[in-house]
Amino acid sequence: MIEKFLNEEQDPKTVEKVYFRLVDLLSSGEEIIYIAVQKKPLVNLFPDCIALTNKRILFFTPANLGLSIKFVDFVWKDIVDVYTKEEIIGAIFSVKTTNGAEMAVDYLPKVQGRKLYQYAQERKEVEREARRQRDLEQKRAESGSVQFENPAAHASPAQQVYNAQAPVTSSLPPAPVAPPAPEPILQAAPPAPKPDELTEKLKRLKTLFDNGLISQEEYNAKKLDLLSDF
Numbered sequence: 001m002i003e004k005f006l007n008e009e010q011d012p013k014t015v016e017k018v019y020f021r022l023v024d025l026l027s028s029g030e031e032i033i034y035i036a037v038q039k040k041p042l043v044n045l046f047p048d049c050i051a052l053t054n055k056r057i058l059f060f061t062p063a064n065l066g067l068s069i070k071f072v073d074f075v076w077k078d079i080v081d082v083y084t085k086e087e088i089i090g091a092i093f094s095v096k097t098t099n100g101a102e103m104a105v106d107y108l109p110k111v112q113g114r115k116l117y118q119y120a121q122e123r124k125e126v127e128r129e130a131r132r133q134r135d136l137e138q139k140r141a142e143s144g145s146v147q148f149e150n151p152a153a154h155a156s157p158a159q160q161v162y163n164a165q166a167p168v169t170s171s172l173p174p175a176p177v178a179p180p181a182p183e184p185i186l187q188a189a190p191p192a193p194k195p196d197e198l199t200e201k202l203k204r205l206k207t208l209f210d211n212g213l214i215s216q217e218e219y220n221a222k223k224l225d226l227l228s229d230f
Contacts, residue, residue, distance in 0.1 A: 005035045008111045011047065018049045018060050021069055030055045034119050036112040038105055041089055048105045048220065050093060052119050057095060059103050061224050072103060072227045076127045084117040086110050093117065100199040102206065103223065106216050201226055 002019050006012055014037045022032055030053050038047035046062035058073040078098050085092045091113030094104030108116070202223065209219040 005032070008036075008109060008115060010035060010037045010112070011039075011044075014047055014049060017069065018051060021060070021071070022051055022053075022058070025058075025071075025073075026053070027055065033123075034115055036093070036105075036108055036116050038107050039090060039109050040107045050105055050108075050116060052116065052123065054123065057120065059105065059224070061221065070224055070228060072224055074101075074103070076123050077131070079120075079124065082117060082120040082124070084113045086113065095120075099196070101202055101227065103227070104216075104220065198226060 002012065002015050005015050005019065015035050018035055018037075019032070022035075026032070033052040033054060035052075036050045038044070038049065040047060046066045048062070049060040051058045051060065056073045056075045057079065058071050060069050060071045062068070063070045074095065074097055080096045080098055083092075083094045083096075085094075090107040091110045092104055092106045093108055093113050093116045094102060096102050205214075205219065205222055205226070208214050209216070214222070
């Protein structure tokens with residue numbers, strides 16, 4: 001059942017725990033694509049995990065000494081970009097969302113980091129294409145253009161000659177020609193919303209991490225708590 005998620009030497013026990021938690025969270029039509037497991041140097045008792053589905057990306061963090069698992073998820077349409085950075089020991093995979101939130105996991109095996117990036121880019125491309133199709137359909141609906149079929153175009157050659165030679169006997173006035181549909185008026189995009197309370201807290205937390213005042217694990221844990229509260 002979980003064998004297909006162990007191709008890059010993921011820890012089987014951790015994958016199994018995350019997998020069964022994921023099964024309870026899946027919505028209709030949602031499928032698991034990939035599961036990556038953190039591999040910390042020296043001690044790796046409670047690793048973080050990242051799971052990708054065809055609808056969202058989920059970050060799992062063990063809590064209560066591994067007795068429970070907390071998670072934060074983001075749907076693909078809300079993800080602005082994904083990043084991966086390979087270091088001496090493992091890789092860091094992170095995502096950035098439309099509201100400015102960032103989430104990352106470090107000490108991932110490099111091959112798993114590359115797989116996450118590959119699959120994430122593929123899902124983002126699918127989402128971009130779906131968004132493009134929705135925009136096209138919306139523009140067609142707004143244009144309100146109607147195409148009228150010319151029945152003479154489907155007549156036989158003999159019928160077309162007859163129609164051209166036959167005298168016009170109708171005394172009815174010609175049908176009015178419909179005016180062309182007005183061009184849709186493009187409205188200026190509304191101003192960007194002001195940063196909310198969550199974004200401000202995340203920025204302050206990122207500043208503490210960038211200045212070396214908290215560790216990567218403390219940064220991830222505190223960010224997870226903030227995202228879970230909202």
